[in-house]
Amino acid sequence: MKNFLLELLNNEALVYVLMALVPLIWVIPFALFGVWWERKISAHMQDRLGPMLTGGWHGWSQTIADAVKLLQKEDLVPAAADKKLFVLAPYIVFAGSYAAYAAIPFSAAFVGAEINLGLFYVISISSLVVVGLILAGWASNSKWSLFGAMRSAAQIVSYEVPVALSILAVVMVVGTFDLQEINQLQTGPVWHWLVFQKFPFLFLACVIYFLASLAEVNRTPFDLPESESELVAGYHTEYSGMRFALMYLAEYANMFAVSAIVVTLFFGGWNSPFGEFLSGPWWGLFWFLGKGLAVIFVQIWLRWTLPRLRVDQLTYIGWKVLIPFSFAIILGVGAWVLAAGQ
Amino acid sequence: MDTFDIVFYAFAAITVLSAFVVVFSRNLMYAACSLLFTFFGVAGLYVLLHADFLAVTQILIYVGGILVLLLFGVMLTSKVISVDIKTGTIHTVPAMILAAIVFGSLAAVFYATWSQVPEPVTTATATTRTLGELLMTRFVLPFEVASVILLAALIGAAFLARRIRKP
Structure with missing residues (x-):
């Protein structure tokens, strides 16, 4: 992709800017239709219909209408808020979640930056989001926002540990941080996917990573930072209009980013589940996005099935369940790799 | 440029x-x-x-x-x-003295190693593997010492944060 653009445009700087914009082609429509999808799924799970009117067919353009409304809204900054940080915070949040897309391999032919530290980069760059959330909560100067931000920061910081440890188990098996290389290792039929390797260790690592990543993106059952019954909307209580839309966009971008990591690490990434059949760069894109959406569906499904945890249950699961189990997985995988003499 | x-x-x-x-x-x-x-x-x-x-x-x-x-x-x-x-x-005066000491030592190191700056690396290589191998072989002692210090800090923090129960 990069070489193709270089030949076409013959200008290095322009190509880099274009490459940086390519994931937006997916992120923005995904956010728009992801919200609609979530509303429809939640509605059907609760035996109602959800949006039905806007756009004709099953209200497909409801979120587009919502987005247009949000863009037209007055740009409100609360009088008591810290104006500079209040304005800056949504951009930091979005920059943090979008930056992860630089290293996500959408297909064999497209990955924003082919760096051999891709996986490590994706984990570390997401910490920008935490800083953005804290700034948003603090700058709003409201109790709801501040509590939401503090909960969010505490939750993300503690769940980063099981995330990193479960990823470490995968890295010990594959021996690389390069996401494209991890994809290539899983080429072939379904049982080449990492989730079935070193059974049951990597399967458990997959479950732990998925649970911890739910907490990282503040989804139910870990949505305490924005629990509407206690905190109105958590850290983005005071945001409205364009800035609220940006916060929402970042949230959905983040959701897809963690799903992309689940898919790449455990479910074969852009590889076709049928081996050589239906593979190739464009089919790769199809499989990758399809698997990603399937993981998103599980996230939504869990959100409308499970109740929210209490704060003590949240910390209990993080520190006393997920972390010891991920250490056990690392020990098991380490012993296996050592015994196999790789 | x-x-x-x-x-x-x-x-x-x-x-x-x-x-x-x-x-x-x-x-x-x-x-x-x-x-x-x-x-x-x-x-x-x-x-x-x-x-x-x-x-x-x-x-x-x-x-x-x-x-x-x-x-x-x-x-x-x-x-x-x-x-x-x-x-x-x-604490303006102690801060100034401390800053001067830090600046002085940095400048001294900078001046002393000015002539031995290695050639800039021009090709990207996989640094992770090399770093990992060096940490596990040549620099294993400093690495372990650092981890023991961090563990001590961790235990200390957990001890300080613990609620003190009355006997």
């Missing part, structure tokens, strides 16, 4: 300007926020020097760990409603 120079000066400007805000801002929150840009700029410079592992670790440790802890601390220590967290200048 090619792309490398432009990117280098952009990152250098981000680093230096935000570092100025960190030092001179009266508002602690603004200082912490611009520290984010300082770390980011330094990480960018590392990437330009092909030290990719260092750059990513820099973001993970300093932005994800230390900065978040700092912001968390600021939020916990101030009153929830008041925006009034200001910094002031105290």
